Amino acid sequence: MGRIRRHPKFDGVFISGPNDNFRLYTVNLDTNRTIYGEKLFEENGIQYREWNPYRSKLGASIRANARKIFLDRNSRLLYLGASSGTTVSHCSDIITNGIIYAVEFSARSLRELVQNCADRPNVIPILADANHPYEYAPYIYDRIDVIxxxxxxxxQTEILIKNIYRYLKPKEGKFIYAIKSRSIDTTVNPNEIFEKEINKLEAAGMQIMDNVSIEKFQNDHIVLFGRYLEHP
Ligand SMILES: C[S@@+](CC[C@H](N)C(=O)[O-])C[C@H]1O[C@@H](n2cnc3c(N)ncnc32)[C@H](O)[C@@H]1O
Incomplete structure (x- = not known):
């Protein structure tokens, strides 16, 4: 494993091993509890949780050299598609002074999320359909920095745009968007799908700041990092 050190760019993210093939970690906010079978390590009295890039598209993006992740200890994050909390839990380790509104429409996954995050005070699980952003507005009492x-x-692109218009402030709000080409159309070349979805976002007033292929970790996926400029 080697010594665990700070990631050179991202607050709250830690690495070990060689710079071009590192292992990822966050500091476990919920000491001694694991969420998806990840390993725990103690160093100098701090407990680190290994972050598996094959299980988390944000972890994969960091391994694939994302330029920014927009998250820091104070972020207010709206997370759509939280599932049982694999990536949410690492965001919760990073956002120690902020909040995560974690939306999931499967009652079964939400139950697991609630159990997994019971002792993570910065995670608010919400059972809702991301297609209807106004329905969960009563539970969101902060301005959102990142979706x-x-x-x-x-x-999925239309869902993202609706949520951006409802929750992000123009010129300030940021988004992180995992696109799975096979969810959109299995018959079309993934690159054509990615281009079409990027065009939709740009036409809707978004600027793409980084386009990260995570192919090495998850087939036919990219992760876009961008910001909301203005409503066209
Ligand atoms: C690929 S999984 C998410 C994995 C998770 N982001 C992680 O890294 O730990 C997609 C999740 O989105 C949820 N989902 C799909 N459509 C949704 C919708 N319209 N509203 C809310 N959740 C949705 C699914 O139930 C599923 O749990």
Missing amino acids: FQDVAQPN
Whole structure:
């Protein structure tokens, strides 16, 4: 494993091993509890949780050299498609002074999320359909800085745009968007799908700041990092 050190760019993210093939970690906010079978390590009285890039598209993006992840200890994050909390839990380790509104529409996954995050005070699980952003507005009492979306649905770009318009401030709000080409169309070349979805976002007033291929960790996926400029 080697010594664990700070990631050179990202607050709250830690690495070990060679710079071009490192292992990723966050500091475990919920000491001694694991969420998806990840390993725990103690160093100098700090407990680190290994972050598996094959299980988390944000972890994969960091391994694939994302330029920014937009998250820091104070972020207010709206996370769409939280599932049982694999990536949410690492975001919760990073955002120690902020909050994560974690939206998931499968009652079974939400139950696991609630159990997994019971002792993570910065995670608010919400059972809702991300297609209807106004329905969960009563539970969101902060301004949102970043929307993370990983819902794997054919209309995932439209879902993201609706949520951006409802929750992000123009010129300030950021988004992280995992696109799975096979959720949109299995018959079309993934690159054509990615281009089409990027065009939709740009036409809707978004600027793509980084386009990260995570192919090495998850087939036919990219992760876009961008910001909301203005409503067209
Ligand atoms: C690929 S999984 C998410 C994995 C998770 N982001 C992680 O890294 O730990 C996609 C999740 O989105 C949820 N989902 C799909 N459509 C949704 C919708 N319209 N609203 C809310 N959740 C949705 C699914 O139930 C599933 O749990």
